[in-house]
Amino acid sequence: xxxxxxxxxxxxxxxxxxxxxxxxxxxxxxxxxxxxxxxxxxxxxxxxxxxxxxxxxxxxxxxxxxxxxxxxxxxxxxxxxxxxxxxxxxxxxxxxxxxxxxxxxxxxxxxxxxxxxxxxxxxxxxxxxxxxxxxxxxxxxxxxxxxxxxxxxxxxxxxxxxxxxxxxxxxxxxxxxxxxxxxxxxxxxxxxxxxxxxxxxxxxxxxxxxxxxxxxxxxxxxxxxxxxxxxxxxxxxxxxxxxxxxxxxxxxxxxxxxxxxxxxxxxxxxxxxxxxxxxxxxxxxxxxxxxxxxxxxxxxxxxxxxxxxxxxxxxxxxxxxxxxxxxxxxxxxxxxxxx
Numbered sequence: 001x002x003x004x005x006x007x008x009x010x011x012x013x014x015x016x017x018x019x020x021x022x023x024x025x026x027x028x029x030x031x032x033x034x035x036x037x038x039x040x041x042x043x044x045x046x047x048x049x050x051x052x053x054x055x056x057x058x059x060x061x062x063x064x065x066x067x068x069x070x071x072x073x074x075x076x077x078x079x080x081x082x083x084x085x086x087x088x089x090x091x092x093x094x095x096x097x098x099x100x101x102x103x104x105x106x107x108x109x110x111x112x113x114x115x116x117x118x119x120x121x122x123x124x125x126x127x128x129x130x131x132x133x134x135x136x137x138x139x140x141x142x143x144x145x146x147x148x149x150x151x152x153x154x155x156x157x158x159x160x161x162x163x164x165x166x167x168x169x170x171x172x173x174x175x176x177x178x179x180x181x182x183x184x185x186x187x188x189x190x191x192x193x194x195x196x197x198x199x200x201x202x203x204x205x206x207x208x209x210x211x212x213x214x215x216x217x218x219x220x221x222x223x224x225x226x227x228x229x230x231x232x233x234x235x236x237x238x239x240x241x242x243x244x245x246x247x248x249x250x251x252x253x254x255x256x257x258x259x260x261x262x263x264x265x266x267x268x269x270x271x272x273x274x275x276x277x278x279x280x281x282x283x284x285x286x287x288x289x290x291x292x293x294x295x296x297x298x299x300x301x302x303x304x305x306x307x308x309x310x311x312x313x314x315x316x317x318x319x320x321x322x323x324x325x326x327x328x329x330x331x332x333x334x335x336x337x338x339x
Contacts, residue, residue: 173230200253204249204293207290293328294326
């Protein structure tokens with residue numbers, strides 16, 4: 001079945017499953033959700049389904065009317081991209097101008113030396129030589145100004161790089177944030193396809209996190225988040241990327257290892273974390289065991305990375321329903337049944 005026809009069929013199933021009337025609005029919603037083109041819509045609907053809530057037109061209109069919490073970050077990202085382009089253009093212009101000024105100065109110096117050697121022969125030549133010398137001094141000032149501009153451009157570039165890293169960092173855990181993960185995912189998918197390597201993704205969620213916040217307070221909850229982040233960060237390297245996906249949820253991207261090897265690695269982290277016993281420093285009351293559940297998917301076993309992420313999320317939901325503190329592998333056939 002052609003991909004376009006398969007998508008039409010999936011859109012029809014989505015509308016029928018949620019008893020949505022066929023309209024331009026619902027067709028657009030179904031298309032953007034199933035293709036993953038609207039990341040915010042994807043999160044909203046998946047969260048609603050996990051909470052066993054209904055998807056109807058009234059809920060969709062209300063959910064989409066709420067302001068996007070990521071809008072400021074998106075605006076900053078667009079501004080940074082534009083600023084980057086302007087800086088690069090300014091840097092090239094400055095470098096070219098400095099080079100031109102330097103060449104002009106060198107050529108002028110040769111003419112000045114030539115005229116000064118003949119200055120005694122005529123007052124006019126001497127005057128021209130004097131004017132040329134003044135022009136030479138001015139060109140040297142211009143070259144120094146261009147050099148300063150070039151140094152300033154480099155400094156601005158460094159500050160922009162720092163700002164970009166800041167925008168892609170979760171400041172509580174020190175891990176990359178969701179924005180950074182989205183960029184890394186696209187990069188890793190391309191490189192893994194090119195090198196014919198396996199690529200897996202896992203979504204991890206801290207068990208009973210709300211109870212920790214409610215019982216011990218948000219400061220204690222932050223400590224629990226840092227504890228799990230540190231446990232996952234220990235396996236991070238140039239082939240394994242860990243990010244905070246939002247709330248108490250983390251995402252892990254693993255390249256070059258089979259699905260089974262990824263499961264073993266993640267399950268070992270889970271087991272080590274489960275053995276830790278944290279205590280509330282403010283009250284000396286134990287938290288008990290802090291565990292996490294995870295869903296793991298082979299990205300290339302699914303139609304596209306978004307489908308793999310949804311499958312990993314569904315596997316995470318099964319891990320939660322099955323008792324928590326476990327890692328469940330997503331299977332394509334299971335994902336099809338869930339859809």
